[in-house]
Amino acid sequence: MAIDTEPLVVNIGPQHPSTHGVFRMRVTLDGERITDAEMIVGYLHRSMEKLAEERTWTQNIPFTDRMDYLAAMTGNLSYCIAVERLASIEVPERAQYLRVIFAELQRIASHAMANGTFVNDCGAWQTPLLYMFREREKVLDLFEMTCGARLTLNYMRIGGVAFDLPDEFLPQLRSLLDELPDRIAEYEQLLVDNEILLMRSRGIGVLSPEMAMNSSMSGPMLRGSGIAWDVRKADPYCVYDRMDFDIPVGHTGDSYDRFRVRMEEVRQSVRIIEQAVAQLPPGRHCADVPLNFRPPEGEIYSRIESPKGELGFYLISDGGPQPYRFHVRSPSLINLSALREMVVGQTVADAIVTLGSIDLNVGEMDR
């Protein structure tokens, strides 16, 4: 006897723990398999691009915190670098090194969060996440000690950073750096060869290199598919050209590879911070840039490697006190370009794993 079936539409999100915020995916199911997927976003849209056109160049820095709230430091950094390039502002060397140290600390915190929630999505409910939060807490303590905030940091300034390091910073960073390699080894021991994780994430959400490139993927998504592209190497900003580090890449482009790439990047970040601390020169932490200034008429597209991928700012100045146009190239949104291709044909449980491996941040996606 033939059984009549009909497609079933299921809403994943917007309020579901696996969507990491208010992201909604509407999937059409044929039995267990997904036949179509559509993303619905905009729940966190705060029209930052419009607001930024009404505020001075300096006043826009706090907006960049609230985009990717798990990596506020790199949001700040990307915007400040864009304005500095637009207005040809020289940044003191010490500030450049401080920026590298904080951007890499932020990468450790963001990747800890990404990997923790990814393993969470694979079904290891909360335990690995809280382990990774332990390291993230220590990074946030360092941020708090320096700029008073833990999440929306607002630490970078146009021309440098807001504060120099407090006295107790370097000793505490030292103990974190000594601890981290052991911690990473511990996670690898627990997770990397863990059979359950392998079964849940190997071959799930495969993204071919051609598709990754054509879909403008960036960050661990691109590198997970085997393309060794990192803005820190290809278009060095701050003092990354003086740092020695490797670009980890995946082989098959599945969720597991992206997880491994993030894990390895934490190790590389530790290497970069070690070098930056060793080379940290004395001097000023911020150039003399007036609070209110007018960059010359012109436009710039400037990008950095944020933990999520290529975070770019397209800024246009008409010579006025505020940006004429403030556009953010947000990796969280653009990394979803191939979402449909990645999840069609999978089961819902695997789609959750795929989504977890993308490491999206709704604040940055919707802006």
Next chain:
Amino acid sequence: MPATAKLSGERLQERIDAAVPGAIEQAANAWVCVRPEQLVATMTFLRDDRELDGRYLNALSGVDRYDYFEIVYHVSSLSHNHEMTLKVRADHDEPEVPSVASVWRGAHLQEREVYDLLGVSFAGHPKLARIFLWDGFPGHPLRKDFMAMPGGRSPGLRAFPNEDEETWGGEFRGD
């Protein structure tokens, strides 16, 4: 370590003109402006050409220039490590440009974003719909005339708050 090179407008024009004649409307120092009719042909050439190798679309942004809209494409080659900037202009009253979503998948969501916030339609886009705002939202917020101030003024500061009392405090407060 070499930083990303930026291809000049002249270089781009020379290369594109040989393959897609008459596609370039204007060439400036750092960018070229492409005729909308030949946009898809130009972008396809840009992607497939071995020398330009524009296989990676970094960003697609829209700008309201009052008289016209400008769509800006930042394209780069990961193997040659260079970056190119192309623009296309759309009429202000009924803005429409061809979609490049068939050339780069990465343009898909970004074109939807420009459509939503600036109201520029993309002909040939597989699924052109608003992305952040809901259907039926009045207007397109990133347009300069969206919620214009009384008296026809566009929003924004004319001067810094403490720089010029008169410009800051006067005019549109009374309305």
